[in-house]
Amino acid sequence: xxxxxxxxxxxxxxSRDLIESNNISIVPLYVSFDDDxxxxxxxxxxxxxxxxxxxxxxxxxxxxxxxxxxINAFKPFIxxxxxxxxxxxxTKLSSTIQNARIAASEFPxxxxxxxxxxxxxxxxxxLVMKAxxxxxxxxGVEEIAKRIRELVPRVETAFVPDTxxxxxxxxxxxxxxxxxxxxxxxxxxxxxxxxxxxxxQKARGKREKILETMLENALKDKDNMDRKRVFVxxxxxxxxxxxxxxxxxxxLDVEEIIITDAGCVISSHCGPNTIGILYxxxxxx
Numbered sequence: 001x002x003x004x005x006x007x008x009x010x011x012x013x014x015s016r017d018l019i020e021s022n023n024i025s026i027v028p029l030y031v032s033f034d035d036d037x038x039x040x041x042x043x044x045x046x047x048x049x050x051x052x053x054x055x056x057x058x059x060x061x062x063x064x065x066x067x068x069x070x071i072n073a074f075k076p077f078i079x080x081x082x083x084x085x086x087x088x089x090x091t092k093l094s095s096t097i098q099n100a101r102i103a104a105s106e107f108p109x110x111x112x113x114x115x116x117x118x119x120x121x122x123x124x125x126x127l128v129m130k131a132x133x134x135x136x137x138x139x140g141v142e143e144i145a146k147r148i149r150e151l152v153p154r155v156e157t158a159f160v161p162d163t164x165x166x167x168x169x170x171x172x173x174x175x176x177x178x179x180x181x182x183x184x185x186x187x188x189x190x191x192x193x194x195x196x197x198x199x200x201q202k203a204r205g206k207r208e209k210i211l212e213t214m215l216e217n218a219l220k221d222k223d224n225m226d227r228k229r230v231f232v233x234x235x236x237x238x239x240x241x242x243x244x245x246x247x248x249x250x251x252l253d254v255e256e257i258i259i260t261d262a263g264c265v266i267s268s269h270c271g272p273n274t275i276g277i278l279y280x281x282x283x284x285x
Contacts, residue, residue, distance in 0.1 A: 003081075003083065004082070004083050004084075004135045004139075004140070004141045004144060005025065005082040005084050005085070006023075006024050006025070006085050006086075006087075006128065006131050006132060006135060007025045007026070007027060007073065007074070007079045007084060007085065007086040007087070007126070007148065008025075008026055008027075008086070008087050008128045009025070009027045009028065009029060009065065009086075009088050009089055009096055009124075010026055010027070010039075010040040010041045010042075010096075010263050010264075010265060011028050011029060011030040011040075011089045011096075011120055011121060011123065011124060011253060011263060011265050011266055012026070012079075012087070012121070012124040012127070012128050012222065013121045013122045013124070013125055013126040013233055013260050013261070013262045013263050013266060014122065014125045014128065014260060015258075015260050015261070018050060018125075018129070018258075018260075022074065022129070022132045024128060024132065024148045025070055025073060025077075026041065026084075026108075027065045027070060027073050027100075028040045028041055028042050028065065029059045029062060029064055029065060029089075029094070029096065029158050029195055029265045030063045030064075030065070030121040031044055031061075031062055031264045031265060031268060032048065032060055032061045032062070032063065033052055033056055033060045038264070039175045040062075040087045040263050040264045040265045041264065043226070043264050044263065044264050045272060046235060046236060046263065046264055046267045048264065049264045049267055049268060050236065050267070050272055051096060051207075053268070055160075055242065055275060058262075059091075059186070059268055060223045060268050062265045062266060062268060064089075064094050064095045064096040064098075064099055065096060065099060065100075066099060066259075067099045067100075067102040067106075068103075068217070069099075069103075070086075070099060070100045070102075070103030070104075071103045071106055071255045074086075074104070074110075074112065074154070075101060078107050078110045078112075079223050083110075083111040083112070083113075083141035084104075084110065084111070084112045084139070084198055084283070085112075085113045085115065085126060085131055085141050085144055085145055085148075086104075086112070086113070086114050087117050087128050087131060087148060088100055088114070088115070088116065088117060089117065089119075089124060090116065090117060090118050090119055090192075090196070091118075091119060091195065092117050092118070092194075092195040092196045093120060093195070093196070093197075096129075097114060097116050100114050100249070101114050109213070111141050111142070113141050113142065113144070113145035115145055115148050115149055115152070116152070116195070117152060117155075117187050118152050118153070118155075118194065118195035118268050119152070119155050119157055119192050119195070119212065120157065120190075120192060120197075120266060121157065121159075121233050121262055121266045121276065121278070122157075122231035122233045122260055122276075122278045123157035123192055123278050125231060125233075125260065125278075126155055126231060126278060126279070126280055127148050127151060127152065127155065128156045129146060129228075129229060130147075130151060130228075130280070131144055131148055133228070134147060134148075136175070151280055153176070153284050154223065154226075154280050154281040154282075154283070155192075155278070155279075155281075156191075156218075156277075156278065156279050156280070156281060157191065157192040157276065158189055158191050158200060158214065158218075158276060158277055159188070159189075159190050159192065159233070159270065159274055159275060159276025159277075160187050160188070160190070160203065160210055160211075160214060160274065160276070161187065161188070161270045161271050161273075161274045162187070162188050162207070162237070162271060162272065162273030162274060162275075163271050163273070168181045178249075181189065184214060186265065187202070187203050187204075187210050187218060188200075188201070189201040189202070189203055189210075189214065189217070190270075198223070201213070201217070207240070211240060211243065211244060211275070214244070214275075214277055215244065215247050215277075217277075218230075218248070218277045218279070219251055219252070221251075221279070221281060222251065222252055224281050224282050224283055224285075225252065225254065225271075225279050225280070225281060226254075226279060226280040226281065226282055226284070227253060227254045227255060228254065228255055228256075228280075229254065229255060229256045229258060229279075230248060230252065230254050230256075230277065230278070231257075231258050231259075231260055231276075231277070231278040231279070232244045232245050232248070232257065232258070232259050232260075232275070232276070232277055232278075233259075233260045233261070233262055233275070233276045233278060234259070234261065234262065234273070234274065234275045234276070235261070235262045235267040235271065235272050235273065235274045236261075236267075236273060237272070237273040237274065237275050238284050240258070240273070240275050241259045241260075241275060242259065242272065244275065245257050245259055247280065248277070249285070252270075262274070
């Protein structure tokens with residue numbers, strides 16, 4: 001049994017500090033504007049992404065890492081005799097997991113566990129950090145993967161886009177829905193369920209009211225919430241994220257509430273000033 005090396009992809013939206021301090025390796029997805037292609041979080045950051053969207057008046061295309069990207073990422077650690085755990089973006093949203101599995105098949109003698117998070121953003125990040133916790137207990141890669149898979153259906157991911165424009169441009173919202181959202185100030189609270197995105201609730205009113213609705217929803221789970229960590233994740237919306245963190249700290253008994261910035265792939269699909277609250281339940285609802 002080798003030492004466990006933990007991998008994620010760039011859509012896990014963990015901060016650089018968390019990634020570096022916990023020795024997590026990231027395989028980036030790609031963001032493309034016409035003929036220009038960038039590695040998410042390596043060649044382009046969220047603020048630059050939004051500038052390019054304004055300049056081109058269209059959203060970029062996003063794509064998964066190739067099997068070769070994963071082979072090149074895994075190989076140095078396999079050569080060291082390490083075991084590998086990769087936790088990635090939902091298979092309902094991307095071919096990333098599929099490509100990681102293809103890469104793993106190229107190393108038949110290595111211990112490589114591929115876990116479908118059935119989630120996105122720090123819904124993945126929560127599982128990655130749980131894997132870090134378990135690796136510190138010196139558990140083997142198979143046992144860590146088993147425990148992470150058990151947690152997958154207990155991750156709660158909810159977020160609110162500030163505008164429906166990006167969902168509309170990305171083909172996830174009709175023109176009528178976008179117009180109605182603009183005129184009536186209706187904002188969907190998007191939830192991740194079974195690996196896909198659904199409208200969990202429609203909130204109406206000023207942004208402050210919508211943030212309060214998000215808080216109320218999260219606090220309903222406070223007695224069933226894992227007390228290790230909660231994420232507040234945003235796209236260029238730090239002020240609202242700090243407000244949510246302060247309110248959560250006042251009402252929850254958890255070890256840490258972490259604010260993170262969403263990367264370019266996630267940001268390109270939901271737009272600026274999107275904000276979410278993400279946590280793990282002790283027991284599935």
